[in-house]
Amino acid sequence: ERFVAAMQSPHVDCIGHLTGRRLSRRRGAEVDVERVVARAAETGTALEINAQPARLDLDDRLGREALDAGALFSIASDAHDPEGFELLRHGVLQARRAWIPAGRVVNTLPLAALRTALAATRGP
Numbered sequence: 001e002r003f004v005a006a007m008q009s010p011h012v013d014c015i016g017h018l019t020g021r022r023l024s025r026r027r028g029a030e031v032d033v034e035r036v037v038a039r040a041a042e043t044g045t046a047l048e049i050n051a052q053p054a055r056l057d058l059d060d061r062l063g064r065e066a067l068d069a070g071a072l073f074s075i076a077s078d079a080h081d082p083e084g085f086e087l088l089r090h091g092v093l094q095a096r097r098a099w100i101p102a103g104r105v106v107n108t109l110p111l112a113a114l115r116t117a118l119a120a121t122r123g124p
Helices: 002-006 033-043 060-069 082-097 111-122
Strands: 046-050 072-076
Touching (some): 033 046, 033 060, 046 082, 060 072, 060 082, 072 082
Parallel strands (some): 046 072
């Protein structure tokens, strides 16, 4: 319910940590992924692919489900320092496993295209 409600806001462009999983530490929360993904696709809200190796959330299965539903994505390093940006490659690999093309990853778009995409779904 929180994710769906958040995506109603014109101030929310991305949902991060969708399941909140931490590999070998915590299973992901039970989320009505189908409902969240459908709403993300409707609103143009990107879903984060967290590149932190301890998270890799969305996994490739959920990423593919979201892709098939028409969702957009953002690959985030979850960096807490500049060296953490090197983790982005893990997120890119996760997206590739889900067959997500670069054109559906908002942080690969040229700035003008990103602004157009945001305006189309959120208004000016």
